[in-house]
Amino acid sequence: MALFVKTGSLSPARALMWACSLAVVAIIVVPLAQMVVQPSWQDLRDCLRDRQVLGAIGLSLEAAAMAAAISLVCGTPFAYLLARKEFAGKKLAESIIDLPIMIPHPVIGIAILAVASPDHWLGKFMLEAGIEIMGSLTGIVAVLTFVGLPFYVNTVKNGFEAVDQRLENVARSLGASFGSAFVRVTLPLAWRSMLAGVIMCMARALSEFGAVVIVAYHPMIASVLIYERFTAYGLKYSQPVAVVLILISLLLFVMMRMVGKPRGKGP
Amino acid sequence: MIRIENLEVDLGSFSLRRIDLDIGRGEFFILLGPTGAGKTVLLEAVAGLLPVTGGRILADGQDITALPPEKRGIGIVYQDYALFPHLSVMENIRFGLRYTRMEKQKEASWVEGLVQRLGLDKLVHRQVSRLSGGEKQRTAVARALAVKPAVMLLDEPLSALDPNFRQDIRNLLKQIHTEFGMTILMVTHDFSEVLELGSRMAVLNNGLIEQSGTVDRVFSRPATEFVARFLGNAAPTETPGPHMPR
Numbered sequence: 001m002a003l004f005v006k007t008g009s010l011s012p013a014r015a016l017m018w019a020c021s022l023a024v025v026a027i028i029v030v031p032l033a034q035m036v037v038q039p040s041w042q043d044l045r046d047c048l049r050d051r052q053v054l055g056a057i058g059l060s061l062e063a064a065a066m067a068a069a070i071s072l073v074c075g076t077p078f079a080y081l082l083a084r085k086e087f088a089g090k091k092l093a094e095s096i097i098d099l100p101i102m103i104p105h106p107v108i109g110i111a112i113l114a115v116a117s118p119d120h121w122l123g124k125f126m127l128e129a130g131i132e133i134m135g136s137l138t139g140i141v142a143v144l145t146f147v148g149l150p151f152y153v154n155t156v157k158n159g160f161e162a163v164d165q166r167l168e169n170v171a172r173s174l175g176a177s178f179g180s181a182f183v184r185v186t187l188p189l190a191w192r193s194m195l196a197g198v199i200m201c202m203a204r205a206l207s208e209f210g211a212v213v214i215v216a217y218h219p220m221i222a223s224v225l226i227y228e229r230f231t232a233y234g235l236k237y238s239q240p241v242a243v244v245l246i247l248i249s250l251l252l253f254v255m256m257r258m259v260g261k262p263r264g265k266g267p
Numbered sequence: 268m269i270r271i272e273n274l275e276v277d278l279g280s281f282s283l284r285r286i287d288l289d290i291g292r293g294e295f296f297i298l299l300g301p302t303g304a305g306k307t308v309l310l311e312a313v314a315g316l317l318p319v320t321g322g323r324i325l326a327d328g329q330d331i332t333a334l335p336p337e338k339r340g341i342g343i344v345y346q347d348y349a350l351f352p353h354l355s356v357m358e359n360i361r362f363g364l365r366y367t368r369m370e371k372q373k374e375a376s377w378v379e380g381l382v383q384r385l386g387l388d389k390l391v392h393r394q395v396s397r398l399s400g401g402e403k404q405r406t407a408v409a410r411a412l413a414v415k416p417a418v419m420l421l422d423e424p425l426s427a428l429d430p431n432f433r434q435d436i437r438n439l440l441k442q443i444h445t446e447f448g449m450t451i452l453m454v455t456h457d458f459s460e461v462l463e464l465g466s467r468m469a470v471l472n473n474g475l476i477e478q479s480g481t482v483d484r485v486f487s488r489p490a491t492e493f494v495a496r497f498l499g500n501a502a503p504t505e506t507p508g509p510h511m512p513r
Contacts, residue, residue, distance in 0.1 A: 086279070166349040169316045172336035173343045174414050175366025184362070188353045 032246070039240040047240035056225040057245055061252070063137060063221060064205035067144035068198045071152035076194065079153045080182075083160035101150050105210025108146055112139070112215055139215040147208050148201035155200050159193020160186065199256050206249055268292040268327060268450045269313065269418055275321030276305075276312045283308055283474045286322065290418075290452060290467075295444050297465035297482070298454045301497065304471040306454040310420045313452065314343045326417065337366065342416035346423040348407040350395040356406050357382075357391040363414035378413060385409045385439065401432030405439065412443065421453040425460060440464060458498070462486075470494050 010018070039047075047053050081087075082094060100108060116133035117123045126133065133139040163186050171181035209223040217224060222245045230238035274286035283305050290296045298306050311317045313324055315336035324332045331339050350359050360382065364374055382388050385405045395403060404424060411419055424440070425433050441464060444451055455461060461468055461482060469479035470493075478490040489495035 164349065166345050167351060169311065169314070169336070170343060170345070170349045170410075171351075171362065172316065173314050173339075173341060173416075174363030174410070175337045176363070177335070177337055180366075185351055 035239055036243050036246065039236075039243055043236075043240045044243060047244055052220075053222075053225065053241050053244065056220050056222045056241075057248060059137070059140075059219055060206055060222040060245070061248070063140045063144050064148075064202045066141045067148045067205045068152070068201040070141070070145045071149050071201045072194065072198060075149055075152045075197070076156060079156035079197075080160050080186075082153070083157045084165065097150050097153050099150075100147050105147070105208065106214055109143060109211035109214030112142055112146065112211070116142075133215065135216050135218055137216075137219060140212055140219070140221060143211045143215050144205035144208055147211060148205045151200035151204050152197040155197035156190070156193050159190040159197070162193070163189045195256060195259065199253055203249070203253065206245070268294070269452070270325040270328075271313070271322070272325070273322035274309075274312065274319060274324065276308055276317055277320045278308065278317070281305065281308065281474060282320075283312065286476055288469055288476065288479060290450060292450055293444075293448045295451045295453070295464055295466050297461045297468040298452060298471055299456060299458075299461055299468055300471035301456065303473075305474045306471055307422050308474075309471065310343065310422050310452065310454055313418075314341050314420055315339050316343075340417045341420060342411035342414065342418070343420045344404075344407045344411050344422065344424050347427050348395075348403040350398075350403055350406055350410070352395060354395070355391065356387060356393050356395060356398070356402075359395060359406055360387075360391075360409045360413050362410060367414050381409050381412060399432070400428045401435055404428060404432070404436050408436075408439065408443070412447070412449075416449075418450045418452065421451060423454050423456070425455070426457065437463060470497065472497070 078097075082090065082097075103111075113134065114120065115122050116126060116139070118127055123133075131138060133142060167185050167189070168181045171185045172178070176184060207223065209227060212221060213224055213227065220228070222241065226238045226241050226245070229241060269288070269290040271286050271288040274283060276283040281303075286309060288296075298309065300306050308317060312319055315331070315334060315338075319332055322332075323330055326339065326341075351362065354362070357378075360378060364378070367374075369377065382391060385408065387402070387405055387409060390398065390402060390406075395406060398406065404427075408424070421440070425436055428436060437460065440451070440453075443449065444464075453460075453464065465482045467480060468482050468485055470477045470485060472493050478485055478494045485494065486498055489498055
């Protein structure tokens with residue numbers, strides 16, 4: 001940068017760095033910007049009055065929030081275990097957690113349907129318990145939890161690792177039980193990572209399409225509705241729904257990040 | 268007070284083997300050894316923070332090997348203080364009081380006295396990130412003392428301090444030991460600390476106790492070649508005191 005200021009010219013390496021950075025930003029911004037500016041105000045207003053659109057976006061948010069809540073409850077102890085304990089098979093456990101990131105999403109849908117089928121003991125059990133996966137909110141939440149969990153667990157695991165274990169040790173030596181040390185020391189220092197994990201998990205869940213469309217085309221979440229409108233009516237009718245989803249998601253995540261922002265200087 | 272019998276700790280890449288130590292009530296016992304000898308591992312095993320694979324730890328004749336850390340009444344102070352960064356000085360000091368059965372009035376006067384005794388009275392509302400090294404160490408000591416532990420484990424409490432603060436904290440530890448009659452097990456690799464503070468000591472090397480006994484005895488009559496070499500090669504950093512071998 002100093003070179004740039006002094007000489008007014010860029011070295012080839014710096015020029016390449018700036019060009020690549022601009023290209024990366026452009027790859028993300030150009031299609032999204034086009035999507036946002038293309039629909040007219042009238043299209044967006046009509047879209048916001050469309051009960052089907054609002055219902056689908058609401059369902060997307062609801063299912064994503066439920067998946068994030070399940071990840072929070074079940075993923076937090078697991079993330080803590082991975083951050084704090086050494087055990088046989090730990091590397092395998094960490095790799096298994098990453099699997100949903102790598103597997104093609106329709107495969108996830110097919111795998112969940114296979115487990116939920118009456119031929120599988122778990123499917124049989126769920127059928128007897130009246131739990132429906134195919135074409136239900138339960139199925140959507142199952143899929144979204146599957147795809148969102150790795151993002152939650154990995155983020156929170158990093159958060160726990162950043163908390164010095166000796167702080168917990170000292171708390172224990174001062175009389176705190178394991179649970180009390182977690183609540184009074186680890187949690188206040190790691191809750192921002194947990195919130196970031198929830199955001200990541202929800203973000204991933206909101207964007208899911210490939211697995212959901214196999215497990216539950218109906219009730220229709222926003223991504224499936226966008227796909228349906230695109231295939232049935234074309235680009236013009238799918239774009240406003242996508243814009244509304246993007247704006248609502250953006251608003252939600254900005255709010256969550258503001259809540260999680262540290263006040264003043266951190267420790 | 269604390270008796271360690273044939274203690275074994277296996278951490279995979281490192282292990283403590285056949286550790287036998289007897290630390291009397293009110294004794295200032297020093298654990299000396301090179302880096303990586305297992306001094307901190309031994310302290311954490313005594314505090315119940317690491318799983319023991321063999322042997323026993325007894326406190327006042329009672330087997331505490333299987334007790335969780337919070338039931339042992341053993342406080343620990345780490346080299347880099349391990350203060351809770353999200354709490355103020357006073358909140359750090361008061362952290363463990365909710366687990367004690369002290370009456371509220373007694374608790375308040377005890378903490379007030381402790382804070383004054385350790386010169387922290389003007390810092391109680393300060394965030395710990397804004398303390399100097401010496402202030403942090405005094406807060407860590409006050410926090411450990413607040414719950415009146417029977418035994419205090421100090422893991423190189425002076426090594427991270429500026430030399431200006433070192434003597435200050437050293438004097439403080441001596442006074443605390445005398446005033447509170449506390450049993451202290453302190454890890455160090457500084458000979459001057461051994462000579463000034465310790466009554467008895469043990470030399471640890473590669474997970475094994477090479478020698479234990481009075482400071483005079485260990486310095487004047489090293490039992491193994493390692494102890495002789497380890498004690499002989501590093502000169503004391505201070506003028507020889509009354510314990511100093513001639």
